[in-house]
Amino acid sequence: MQNSAIAPSVATTPASLLAQCRTHEGGILFDFDGTLANTTPSIVATLRASFKAMGRPVPEEDAMVKSIGLPLNQAFCRLGEFSKEEAATAVSIYAELFMTHEIPTIELFPEIKTTLEQLHEQGVRMAIVTSRNRHSLELILERHDIQKYFETNVTFDDGITPKPAPDMVLALLDRMHLAADSTLVVGDTTFDIEMGNRAGCHTCAVSYGNHDRAMLQTARPDFIIHHLGELL
Incomplete structure (x- = not known):
């Protein structure tokens, strides 16, 4: 679902935004709990x-x-x-x-592994932004063999002002040398969407996580999707 505040020149679907995400200055920043993993x-x-x-x-x-x-x-x-x-x-x-x-x-949601693999093959740079501690995050990533798809991550252990403040996303943009207007933040809560919006990124909410569609809409995401494969 497109945010009514978005300018007409902005991509109208998550998939159409991928061309920007594939550029050197673009990427996708994923929340973890409720977005990638059913925790x-x-x-x-x-x-x-x-x-x-x-x-x-x-x-x-x-x-x-x-x-x-x-x-x-x-x-x-x-x-x-x-x-x-x-x-x-x-x-x-x-x-x-x-x-x-x-x-x-803990298991991944359906389509997560195949979607991440395809995005990686398409050259999309990816990272994780989460309130979880790094040790538990890495254990789960390794258990499901998906750590190889992510360039880096920001976790609670980094000591950065947490969601919904934009600081965790801004730290990743700086670390990865990404442009906010070519970067998509994907998450399942209003905290994720507010964080991405405040950082100047595009935002995509997933409806299968911890906040329902009505609650997500209050944060004004650019898009709402029902399964991660819609990014492709």
Whole structure:
């Protein structure tokens, strides 16, 4: 779906934008959770277990799902009104539980691997921008053998101001020497879309992730797609 604020000269479909993305100064920056990997069940289960371990009431599942995409400390503060110190403890509990019990169960969404392979073969430069920590991201990428498609990544561990601020995308644009107007940011939450918009990039929301279509539209993405293969 095209953003009504976009100028007529801008590509009208994600696929038609690929010509710009294939240039030396263009690329695609992907969110990870809810965009490439179906991590929602694992994240919700680990959040639930973390709240129980902290002796705190477990939030509603819908609230937990909508918090995905934020850094974990912010998610815990939003969901449970934790102090910074309590949130830090909860993050440590979460990390141990997630690494032990959940990473082996995480699967990619349909078409992800084949779409990434085709984009790579077409010469599209790609990177990941995520609130996840680098160690868990790399474990999942390696498990599914897709790390080879990404030039680099920005994660929570980089210490950059998180989504929805534009800073993580701006860091990738600078690192990869990409032009914002030839770069597409793809994500499943309003946090991703707001981040990309504020960085001056094109933005594409996926409707199969953690925020539904109505919620995504509030962030005014340039496009909304229902499966990643629509990028081709």
